[in-house]
Amino acid sequence: MPNQTEDLIERMTASGQKRALVVMAHPDDNEFVCGGTVALLSSKGWSVHIVVTTSGNKGTKDGSVTPQQLAFVREKEQRHAAEILGAEDPTFMGFPDGYIENSNELRGLLVRQIRLHRPDLVITWDGFRSGFNHRDHRRTGRATYDAIYPAADDHLFYPSHKRENLSPHRPSVLLLAGTDSPDYLVDVTSVMAIKVRSILAHESQMGGRTEAMVMERYRKRMIEERGAATVHGNKDDEVRYQESFKVIEFA
Template structure:
């Protein structure tokens, strides 16, 4: 019960002074997205409405969970192995509700996740295998009191996306397995202290709640009606506005090494890189990474 109250209080949806929803990603057609988080239920609380919306628009969405949440209980009757099995099944059910195509469990111990080269390599491998256009994860650098696993996965994902997954000489053993380097185009950071990308999820809140309810081991027996009531109370305490899930958006620029044709003068590659970066601003505020 205490865990649910703590998580609910920090759901990253905003309905008060939040700006209007940002321009939707995937305007030219469905994309492939990968949500990479630390524990079962992280994604449903963070971005369940966004994932439901993406799946409803024909996107292909994959989940990667670094741990199986094997420490997430106050019930002394559970072993870590028993709890992990329960929480993995809960996560699979939540994915079915949302429309997620596949969930991958990396099996790291809950509470001991480290943003080391091993974890980064696992993430790079999956990015090269599934080749997502968009990746969503925790903001590993947000200030304040937060879970060490959330920080670790957020940092590891960022380090995997830039530059490791893009450059073939990082983890070259992947090429021997037929996994080529890959460019991720967009990174969305959940739980950010300064979100600048806002997804209108009002039409998908019931689906989000249904997915959260799949994680019954974490809810202290709360019902859908109770969840909805808590949500409505939260909304009533805010000013009128749209219901959104909010993220920090990072647009990953293509490297000049990638966009420059072989043998082309350096200035040609520079012009192409500049052209590729035009029009990437969400109200001109999202950050870019590249080089």
């Protein structure tokens, strides 16, 4: 069972560690898997920067839309969603949707983001989870691990960054989203409405769904997944909403 005895976010906030970097594969990944956590961090005074590795230019069933048109729309939607969550303006790497590789190019770009933003906390996909998952999720997660360690903290990796006055940096904590072995739950009940609004900012993906429809979907999921851990009594308004992660702490 996930360990909730120590609130990691509260501990980091109290110690002044209040910079987060979220690395996701597609526009909307952040909002679905950790939007509540981002909103919670923002409410506690953290600076949160979102990096999206692909343009999301394949994510449609509309045959009349070109990849270029879709990429433009999805970038606009992601900027709006980040604003709703209180995050900074996102960084878009623009790799084609479905073609992410854990390449030297991608790792170098991620190392640059780590050295630039100097996060205390990084959130990304669990690239080693069992079962089915999008290849872009897996490879974005693995590239992020490799960028954090050993590359971002060693000056001999990507030495050209010195010309930008970017020095080595290692985050304190990595949270893996979409994991099948979570050991940390974040209670996002207080910011759930913000999370839902950020999801609905991705209009090209949401097919006309309403806030009530999305909230009901999450309510049912929480009851099914967490049961008594999230429901106190029988009142719907007492459901506790959570996002789950696997924690890696760096010495």
